[in-house]
Amino acid sequence: MSPRRRDSASTAAARAGRRTELLATAAEVFASRGYAATTVREVADAAGMLGGSLYYHFDSKEAMVDEILSTFLTDMWAAYDRVTGSGLGARETFHALITESFRMIDRYRPAVVIYQNESKHLAANPRFTYLVESMRRFREMWLSVLDRGVLAGEFRADLDTGLIYRFIRDTVWVAASWYRGDGPLSADEIARQYIVMVLEGITAD
Amino acid sequence: MSPRRRDSASTAAARAGRRTELLATAAEVFASRGYAATTVREVADAAGMLGGSLYYHFDSKEAMVDEILSTFLTDMWAAYDRVTGSGLGARETFHALITESFRMIDRYRPAVVIYQNESKHLAANPRFTYLVESMRRFREMWLSVLDRGVLAGEFRADLDTGLIYRFIRDTVWVAASWYRGDGPLSADEIARQYIVMVLEGITAD
Amino acid sequence: MSPRRRDSASTAAARAGRRTELLATAAEVFASRGYAATTVREVADAAGMLGGSLYYHFDSKEAMVDEILSTFLTDMWAAYDRVTGSGLGARETFHALITESFRMIDRYRPAVVIYQNESKHLAANPRFTYLVESMRRFREMWLSVLDRGVLAGEFRADLDTGLIYRFIRDTVWVAASWYRGDGPLSADEIARQYIVMVLEGITAD
Amino acid sequence: MSPRRRDSASTAAARAGRRTELLATAAEVFASRGYAATTVREVADAAGMLGGSLYYHFDSKEAMVDEILSTFLTDMWAAYDRVTGSGLGARETFHALITESFRMIDRYRPAVVIYQNESKHLAANPRFTYLVESMRRFREMWLSVLDRGVLAGEFRADLDTGLIYRFIRDTVWVAASWYRGDGPLSADEIARQYIVMVLEGITAD
């Protein structure tokens, strides 16, 4: 390895690092102020640079959310696929998916908030068709788990699975809006309580 | 009643009606596009008038959301107060509050969507401090019901009531984003299934 | 005279009276807020009617200032012409013109304020060429008095009459901006002191 | 000085220079068209840029007049304070204040025109309370000079000093509306003739 190559390698790594850093900042700001209401200048301020300077790193404001969301979704689907591909029963799959979801919130909180708040509006844009696709897969995945559980006699049959699916989906993701990594409850503990509540209900025996 | 009085009465009523009509339209648009992302022109288009014409009826875009949200919240608290003031036990109160909430969604769907999506951002504005106040009351009301239920042995004691409160709050309101008045399930039926799920869980006996 | 004619006569008189009343109100508002900064609605408010209603009486906002200014200027020139046509010497003419000017301020204060503040801007509009013409006549009138006085040995010859003219003109009219009809000094008393100051100076003997 | 420091110094200076330049342009336009009647676009046109570009340099149209007026007033009061602090007699103080005033007009003509035409309207805005304060100080300063002169037997006692003060104030400032730096009379010459007129009167001996 020539010094030149080592240099450019470390430069490329540094550049990638800077990019990731900037995206983390942007995600934080988009999540707290709302994507539409956030100005590029606000993101730049938070990153300690001037508005125009961001355009050296990204093509547009849209490109930033795009990268934030697609990075998160790619990782999320990898985790979900690992779960659904491991041949677990419905109840165990339910358990694992919920747990993974709260871990995602832990790891990608701002991205999840953006996903939750802006998906519907962004989805109208051709650039974000993958969001629509992701929502469709999400729905199918959950309905399949729920239906499997009902068939196996693990879940009640007198409830509308479409309705249950929506309740689960919403409650899980919306947790991103109040979750703090440094709060008293860990992501796994929250998942555990959530599972208890949904599976057994809050009624005392 | 003299003709004069009937006239002015019908005029005032017509004016109030137009105002309500316009607010309903605005709420619909704000809910579907997002408040910040909605232009005044879009609201006006939906109402069949020009952008500037809205200002004959309202002081500002902000004044419109304000009226939409405060009208909804006033009615909502009247309903909640009726419930909490009627001396029911924790479980019955839980039941009644959930049912009322879904009825609110049925009656004020767009307002609830706006409340859900924009409250956090609007609350920073002094004009909307009543939102913060409403959120506080909401929290206290639910925590009191949950705590009462735990003490009475009606609800499980091994779950974090703060967490349960958040799950309930989010799931109930977020339902506004997919609820359609003309869907296959009525608001009361949705409430019923939701109550079953949360109280008894989805596990089959 | 038939009753009909009497009726229409009194109606016409009433209409003219209302018009004058409205113009007086408009002049007051234009004078205090500035013509450009005054909205038609503000004038209407002051007159106790709605914005659109003024258009029953006047063609436009511009038509209002027009009538305000031309009425005032017509009366002013009638008074000035009476003075300059009465064969007085320079000093007496000076005296009389100043006195008449302060009387004008007394009678037409708001109109004078508008004239003072807006003439330059309005003059660009073809409708108001009479303002330019009036300013020209005004200048000629004063220069003629001053020149006549210098030639007659009544006024000092070592001062620039163009300059003196401007000082006189400005000070006289600008007085409209602070003059109150109910103040401690009458218009004639103010004129007297002004004449003393300009003719004899403020130095003690 | 390192090149770095020279660079940043020249940059800062250039920025301040541009700002001053833009304010001079804005002042010219505000003075000739009137503040309320001037559009931001007109100012931008005169500066050779687009309307929105001005907002890179200034927060608002209001911020521009603010800076124009406060810069002028700061300098003006420095000059007046120098005069009143130098222990001159009333007559000499009178002389010096008038001279300084015309020099101000020479140096800040557009600002003075704006001050003269818009002060009353702007003063209602909390941002411009310093205008009210400045007017108060101005009045006190002149009354004190005039009263001192009367007591010392230098000025006539049979005139109302409040009236004289107003005449002086108005005439001096209103001169800004016709003064041209390139006219035949210098600021000092105009001041001299003005002083002669007011102190000795225009009557020939």
Add this chain to the structure above:
DNA sequence: TATGAATGAGTCTTCATTCAT
């Protein structure tokens, strides 16, 4: 890499004016 300055399209809002009643 980042800055400073500018662009230009678009946003909210204002306001003179119109017109059916």
Add this chain to the structure above:
DNA sequence: AATGAATGAAGACTCATTCAT
């Protein structure tokens, strides 16, 4: 004569984006 509702043009201001340095 006056109201209520709307028009439409224009105005102040914002903001994503560009680009020379």
